[in-house]
Amino acid sequence: MAARLAFVSVVVPVYNERESVRPLSEELLRVLRGLGRRTEVLFVDDGSTDGTSEILADLAASEPEIAVVRLRRNFGKAAALMAGFREARGDAIVTIDGDLQDDPAEIPRLLDELEAGADLVSGWKRDRQDAWSKRAASKVFNGVTGAMSGIGLHDLNCGFKAYRSEVVRSLALTGDQYRYIPVLAANEGFRVSELPVNHRQRPYGKSKYGLERYLRGFLDLLTILFVGRFRQRPMHLFGGIGMLFILVGVVICTYLAVLRLTGEGIGGRPLLLLGVLLIVVGVQLFTIGLVSEMIQRYHLRPQDEEARSRVERVIR
Numbered sequence: 001m002a003a004r005l006a007f008v009s010v011v012v013p014v015y016n017e018r019e020s021v022r023p024l025s026e027e028l029l030r031v032l033r034g035l036g037r038r039t040e041v042l043f044v045d046d047g048s049t050d051g052t053s054e055i056l057a058d059l060a061a062s063e064p065e066i067a068v069v070r071l072r073r074n075f076g077k078a079a080a081l082m083a084g085f086r087e088a089r090g091d092a093i094v095t096i097d098g099d100l101q102d103d104p105a106e107i108p109r110l111l112d113e114l115e116a117g118a119d120l121v122s123g124w125k126r127d128r129q130d131a132w133s134k135r136a137a138s139k140v141f142n143g144v145t146g147a148m149s150g151i152g153l154h155d156l157n158c159g160f161k162a163y164r165s166e167v168v169r170s171l172a173l174t175g176d177q178y179r180y181i182p183v184l185a186a187n188e189g190f191r192v193s194e195l196p197v198n199h200r201q202r203p204y205g206k207s208k209y210g211l212e213r214y215l216r217g218f219l220d221l222l223t224i225l226f227v228g229r230f231r232q233r234p235m236h237l238f239g240g241i242g243m244l245f246i247l248v249g250v251v252i253c254t255y256l257a258v259l260r261l262t263g264e265g266i267g268g269r270p271l272l273l274l275g276v277l278l279i280v281v282g283v284q285l286f287t288i289g290l291v292s293e294m295i296q297r298y299h300l301r302p303q304d305e306e307a308r309s310r311v312e313r314v315i316r
């Protein structure tokens with residue numbers, strides 16, 4: 001049984017949500033004050049330009065639990081979350097979208113799930129209140145990601161999640177990678193679970209994302225799967241493929257050399273081109289592997305910290 005989470009931080013990324021932030025903060029405070037734990041709410045203002053910032057400043061001034069992290073411009077949700085995680089002091093960290101679609105009343109259940117032993121609990125918008133096109137695209141996204149990463153969640157990209165603080169400290173989100181947080185956490189060996197949560201219509205403003213997100217998302221998935229598997233041994237990937245190429249290239253070129261020595265002309269043969277190309281590309285891949293290994297040696301210190309962050313406990 002895991003220890004009780006005494007201090008809960010709620011991180012809310014917001015970009016131009018001026019109608020939503022006040023009602024959301026009221027809902028949040030009502031729920032948090034009923035928890036009987038120490039709590040804080042961190043709104044991360046991701047470069048809003050619609051007056052959200054002024055409303056947040058008011059809220060921070062009047063409510064002791066509320067703080068605002070203002071980003072210099074709109075950096076995107078991953079950057080907003082990272083900025084919030086940096087400031088969050090809780091043992092448990094809850095992220096919730098700032099558009100009132102997620103229901104703060106679900107927070108106690110998410111925390112219960114953490115205390116029951118999960119390291120990350122991801123919300124599952126089982127009855128999702130969005131356009132059918134978005135729901136369909138999301139089904140495909142979750143299916144592909146699930147199949148490629150081996151993570152069996154219904155709704156990876158739900159903005160409503162609860163984490164043990166170790167999990168957020170181990171995350172290094174860049175670009176749009178917030179979509180894959182459960183994959184990243186599972187890569188690090190954290191226990192990831194899922195909980196159906198109430199989902200509501202967006203009452204104000206509009207979604208910041210269209211369908212193009214799924215295209216970019218696929219590239220992010222490749223990056224994450226590659227990094228998860230080979231970050232600490234890039235040579236096994238690049239060197240492996242490189243050696244295979246070189247080997248096949250050498251066999252081809254040896255065969256052609258024998259032909260040439262027996263007097264046959266080989267200058268016009270497409271096979272020659274293939275053999276040479278395989279060797280050249282193979283050497284390049286091999287070199288990329290070596291350079292990657294050196295880059296990763298260069299980062300030994302952070303890796304030492306990483307090694308520490310992977311340890312759950314030490315028994316003496």
Ligand code: UDP
Binds near residue numbers: 012208
């Ligand atoms: N958001 C943000 N920065 C951005 C885009 C969105 O902080 O560049 C916030 C947004 O204000 C909202 C949350 O991320 O609180 C989820 O965004 P949205 O509701 O537009 O996404 P959807 O629900 O359509 O997936």
Ligand code: MG
Binds near residue numbers: 207
């Ligand atoms: Mg939304």
